[in-house]
Amino acid sequence: MVERQSPLEPEFHTGSHGNFEHGVEILLTETRPGSIVQLTAWPGEEKTLMAAIRTFTGLALPDGAGGGLSDGAKSVFGFAPGKFTVTDEAEGLAAAFAKVVTPAIGTVTDLSHGRIAIRIAGPKAEWVLAKFFAIDFALPAFPIGAGRSTTHHDVFAQIQRTSADQFDIYVFRSFARSFWKALCHASEEVGYEVQ
Amino acid sequence: MLITCPYCGPRDVIEFTYQGDGNRERPDPASQNFEAWNAYVYDRLNPAGDHNEIWQHSGGCRAHLRVVRNTLTHEISSVAFVRGDHAPATRRKAEDKA
Numbered sequence: 001m002v003e004r005q006s007p008l009e010p011e012f013h014t015g016s017h018g019n020f021e022h023g024v025e026i027l028l029t030e031t032r033p034g035s036i037v038q039l040t041a042w043p044g045e046e047k048t049l050m051a052a053i054r055t056f057t058g059l060a061l062p063d064g065a066g067g068g069l070s071d072g073a074k075s076v077f078g079f080a081p082g083k084f085t086v087t088d089e090a091e092g093l094a095a096a097f098a099k100v101v102t103p104a105i106g107t108v109t110d111l112s113h114g115r116i117a118i119r120i121a122g123p124k125a126e127w128v129l130a131k132f133f134a135i136d137f138a139l140p141a142f143p144i145g146a147g148r149s150t151t152h153h154d155v156f157a158q159i160q161r162t163s164a165d166q167f168d169i170y171v172f173r174s175f176a177r178s179f180w181k182a183l184c185h186a187s188e189e190v191g192y193e194v195q
Numbered sequence: 196m197l198i199t200c201p202y203c204g205p206r207d208v209i210e211f212t213y214q215g216d217g218n219r220e221r222p223d224p225a226s227q228n229f230e231a232w233n234a235y236v237y238d239r240l241n242p243a244g245d246h247n248e249i250w251q252h253s254g255g256c257r258a259h260l261r262v263v264r265n266t267l268t269h270e271i272s273s274v275a276f277v278r279g280d281h282a283p284a285t286r287r288k289a290e291d292k293a
């Protein structure tokens with residue numbers, strides 16, 4: 001397979017930054033999943049698609065808007081009616097899904113080279129993200145595993161909460177570096193570490 | 196102004212794109228009824244009060260929504276998916292026959 005370059009490269013500086021004299025409260029990483037795939041079910045085929053996702057990933061999607069879960073290697077969440085984002089550390093997820101998600105069920109779109117995943121973790125993760133997005137990041141409103149589609153200015157973002165103080169943000173590759181820089185600036189006042 | 200998307204919940208209006216008057220009825224594309232086309236393109240109710248509108252949650256789930264907005268107060272009294280209540284295809288087909 002083609003070796004994927006990080007779009008963050010010139011602005012990706014490992015180590016501690018900003019106000020970290022009293023410790024870092026934010027950890028920023030690029031998780032680099034091998035596969036990022038978007039699946040859509042035609043109306044009425046949602047359950048069939050959710051069953052296919054379970055077969056392939058072992059992840060049983062909960063019912064309801066924005067439901068999702070992650071086992072660390074693979075993640076899935078709903079981001080729109082009948083639409084799901086599925087990611088895997090390994091490559092080849094789109095090809096695997098194309099075999100079972102037939103044109104009668106829905107569509108498979110491979111976004112592995114189109115999006116990147118930025119992980120923000122730490123006690124101030126909610127607080128930093130609240131500066132960016134006008135959605136409720138509190139745990140009861142945004143439970144672990146759930147996904148949200150929203151926008152930071154014109155940068156479309158899909159966000160999945162992967163633990164109480166950790167969020168994975170999927171943004172367009174072409175906007176990723178500028179979004180990353182903004183995220184770094186926003187994290188400066190509480191001290192952040194890039195790993 | 197907040198619009199409560201049936202999928203995403205309450206979101207700022209900045210995430211939405213106005214798609215026009217929801218009262219319009221598009222004539223059959225083959226129709227040569229010029230009055231019907233004229234009404235579709237130009238006639239607007241322009242009410243001072245509740246107005247049927249189509250919005251897209253373009254900065255979110257991207258669903259098209261049927262919204263009733265009060266043009267005087269911006270109060271939103273109803274939001275629903277344009278494509279029915281997101282009912283399964285089988286149920287929608289049954290309804291079409293009725």
Ligand SMILES: [Zn+2]
Binds near residue numbers: 204
């Ligand atoms: Zn929405």
